[in-house]
Amino acid sequence: MRILLVEDDDILRDGIVVGLGLEGFEVDAVACLADARAAIGDHAGVVLDIGLPDGSGLDLLAEWRRAGVETPVLLLTARNMITDRVEGLDRGADDYLGKPFDLTELSARLRAILRRASGRASGDLELGALTISEARRSVALDGEEISVSRREFAILHALAERPGHVLSRSQLEDRIYGWQEEIESNAVEVHIHKLRAKLGRNRIETVRGEGYRMTRS
Amino acid sequence: MTALRIRLFVLVLGVTMLVWAGAAGWTSFSTRTEVERVLDGRLVEAARMVAALDVPASGPAQRLAPAPYSRQLSCQIWSLDGALVGQSAGAPDAPLAGGAPGFSSRQIGDEQWRVYTHVDAARGIRVMVGDSLAVRQHLVNDLMLGLLLPAAVGLVALALLLWFGVRSGLSPLARIARAIELRSPQTLEPLAVDPVPEELRPLVQAMDDLLARLEGARRAERDFVANAAHELQTPLAGLKTQAEVARRATDPAMRDHALERIAISVGRTSRLVRQLLELARQEGREAEPANRFSRVSDVVNGVASDYAHLAATGSRSIVTACGLRDVDLAIDAEALRLALGNLVENALHHGSKGPVRIECAANHGLELRVIDGGAGIAAEEVERVRRRFERGPRAMSGGTGLGLSIVEAAIAPAQGVLEFRPDDTGFAAVLRFPSHRVRISSNGAS
Numbered sequence: 001m002r003i004l005l006v007e008d009d010d011i012l013r014d015g016i017v018v019g020l021g022l023e024g025f026e027v028d029a030v031a032c033l034a035d036a037r038a039a040i041g042d043h044a045g046v047v048l049d050i051g052l053p054d055g056s057g058l059d060l061l062a063e064w065r066r067a068g069v070e071t072p073v074l075l076l077t078a079r080n081m082i083t084d085r086v087e088g089l090d091r092g093a094d095d096y097l098g099k100p101f102d103l104t105e106l107s108a109r110l111r112a113i114l115r116r117a118s119g120r121a122s123g124d125l126e127l128g129a130l131t132i133s134e135a136r137r138s139v140a141l142d143g144e145e146i147s148v149s150r151r152e153f154a155i156l157h158a159l160a161e162r163p164g165h166v167l168s169r170s171q172l173e174d175r176i177y178g179w180q181e182e183i184e185s186n187a188v189e190v191h192i193h194k195l196r197a198k199l200g201r202n203r204i205e206t207v208r209g210e211g212y213r214m215t216r217s
Numbered sequence: 218m219t220a221l222r223i224r225l226f227v228l229v230l231g232v233t234m235l236v237w238a239g240a241a242g243w244t245s246f247s248t249r250t251e252v253e254r255v256l257d258g259r260l261v262e263a264a265r266m267v268a269a270l271d272v273p274a275s276g277p278a279q280r281l282a283p284a285p286y287s288r289q290l291s292c293q294i295w296s297l298d299g300a301l302v303g304q305s306a307g308a309p310d311a312p313l314a315g316g317a318p319g320f321s322s323r324q325i326g327d328e329q330w331r332v333y334t335h336v337d338a339a340r341g342i343r344v345m346v347g348d349s350l351a352v353r354q355h356l357v358n359d360l361m362l363g364l365l366l367p368a369a370v371g372l373v374a375l376a377l378l379l380w381f382g383v384r385s386g387l388s389p390l391a392r393i394a395r396a397i398e399l400r401s402p403q404t405l406e407p408l409a410v411d412p413v414p415e416e417l418r419p420l421v422q423a424m425d426d427l428l429a430r431l432e433g434a435r436r437a438e439r440d441f442v443a444n445a446a447h448e449l450q451t452p453l454a455g456l457k458t459q460a461e462v463a464r465r466a467t468d469p470a471m472r473d474h475a476l477e478r479i480a481i482s483v484g485r486t487s488r489l490v491r492q493l494l495e496l497a498r499q500e501g502r503e504a505e506p507a508n509r510f511s512r513v514s515d516v517v518n519g520v521a522s523d524y525a526h527l528a529a530t531g532s533r534s535i536v537t538a539c540g541l542r543d544v545d546l547a548i549d550a551e552a553l554r555l556a557l558g559n560l561v562e563n564a565l566h567h568g569s570k571g572p573v574r575i576e577c578a579a580n581h582g583l584e585l586r587v588i589d590g591g592a593g594i595a596a597e598e599v600e601r602v603r604r605r606f607e608r609g610p611r612a613m614s615g616g617t618g619l620g621l622s623i624v625e626a627a628i629a630p631a632q633g634v635l636e637f638r639p640d641d642t643g644f645a646a647v648l649r650f651p652s653h654r655v656r657i658s659s660n661g662a663s
Contacts, residue, residue: 009451009452009454009455011452011455011456011459011478011481011482011485012451012452012454012455012458014459014478015455015458015459015461015462015475015478016458018462018471018474018475019458019461019462019465022462022465022466022467051447051451076454078447078448078450078451078454079443079447079450098450099450099451099453099454100450100453100454100456100457100458101454101457101458102457102461103458103461103462103465104461
């Protein structure tokens with residue numbers, strides 16, 4: 001899942017990028033409002049600091065919501081005032097977290113708001129005999145745990161979120177790779193191939209000329 | 218409050234009683250004189266009346282019918298040769314007076330008499346009419362009592378009215394006192410007492426002003442603490458996150474990277490704490506006396522050598538152009554060093570490559586300029602960067618946003634101000650001090 005992080009403190013920014021990486025997120029990080037405006041795109045969610053050098057994150061949030069950007073947003077607030085939190089939520093934030101916070105809490109909250117955004121309440125995706133646990137980033141088939149790599153999990157999760165919905169190769173690349181990463185031209189095909197080998201051929205279908213989709217059962 | 222009320226009451230009552238006693242004394246005196254005069258007149262009249270009666274000059278003494286004021290008046294008729302011709306009932310047998318005509322007083326038995334003697338030589342009689350002084354006194358006393366008793370009762374009523382009057386007159390004071398009493402120690406709102414009498418308005422005004430100043434100071438302190446806490450949250454979050462990354466790192470390079478970040482962050486955070494303490498210390502300073510001088514060139518050279526090492530690590534240098542060798546400034550040397558040092562540090566961090574120059578100039582006072590070759594701060598940004606915890610848009614990571622606040626706090630006690638202006642060779646941060654704090658010694662000795 002690709003996340004946009006807007007945080008001006010370089011050490012915290014670096015820590016969140018690496019830490020969320022360990023939790024299975026791809027994080028694009030920027031340090032100011034101007035960069036965030038330019039960067040927002042195909043991200044599953046945004047972690048937004050309020051106090052930024054060129055203005056308030058709350059203003060950017062309101063601006064995005066007015067412009068119809070519906071990406072879930074988690075606010076990071078240093079000023080743990082109720083009014084700040086209330087204002088943040090009222091301006092369109094989905095959740096907030098006061099600094100300093102726990103990395104595991106940040107990632108759990110992120111997973112929760114992303115889940116809600118895709119219309120689900122449970123942290124586990126179940127498709128017939130296949131169970132995908134977001135929190136543990138594990139996949140089980142008929143109750144047997146199957147080991148998958150980080151990228152494989154990300155692709156499987158993206159497809160499993162909306163079974164029957166086709167995702168193109170570039171959409172999948174956007175979902176699983178950050179900006180700076182070099183992407184091999186056939187990387188997605190390779191991951192899909194490995195997933196099919198582990199889960200059985202029929203779970204992921206190729207739609208010729210369009211992309212891939214998950215079967216419903 | 219009660220003391221004031223009692224004081225006022227006692228004062229008013231005392232003055233009233235003094236005036237009242239004076240009036241009573243005067244009334245008593247004039248009443249007594251008047252009564253004496255009237256009664257003396259009556260004696261004369263009675264004596265003449267008796268003399269006009271047809272009384273034989275000699276013969277056996279006869280008792281006259283009691284006169285209308287028999288209890289008060291006694292009458293004796295003597296023949297000129299000293300025989301008692303007649304007397305009123307109740308009159309003593311001894312002569313009332315010596316015999317000379319006119320008024321006289323005499324003690325007969327234990328009674329004091331006031332007597333008028335009328336001598337009628339033609340008829341050969343001497344008429345003496347006397348008043349018992351005790352009776353007279355009694356009359357005067359009754360009269361006085363009749364006059365003064367109502368007044369005395371009035372005095373008690375007056376005291377009562379005064380008491381309530383004073384109390385209600387001082388009720389605005391009581392209201393203010395109650396308003397102060399009812400406040401919780403935390404409230405610093407203005408006293409809400411309305412209406413305030415004109416005499417008390419300056420007091421209430423002064424109190425409200427004081428409260429407003431206190432409230433302002435307290436708010437500033439609260440804001441400062443809140444801001445300081447807020448400023449510490451982000452580096453703490455960074456430390457915590459990096460620590461967690463280090464703990465969960467899957468390979469040594471990742472762990473080393475995180476630990477390195479932690480070390481940097483600890484350094485920055487301790488600098489932030491140091492600057493917070495510095496700012497709190499500088500802000501607590503009183504206005505400085507204008508007679509304790511520091512040698513400007515010494516401070517400038519000191520700062521230049523303090524920061525030489527920092528400058529060298531960034532391949533920069535510090536150049537001093539302080540020709541004013543014998544100029545003293547009325548400022549604490551440490552404070553000036555701190556202010557100048559912060560500006561030099563800013564210049565080293567923000568300015569582009571090239572030396573940082575420290576210049577002194579006597580220009581309607583004293584100017585100390587720290588000039589770097591950088592682009593400086595845009596005019597519209599100046600107000601923002603002066604604000605506490607605000608960093609410039611191109612600020613380095615780890616700046617605290619407190620430097621300029623510290624500079625201003627350090628020079629404020631010496632009436633110094635901080636200005637920014639573009640310079641021919643770059644951008645200048647200027648410390649300006651008024652001329653009355655500058656001393657130029659001619660011989661260069663300190």
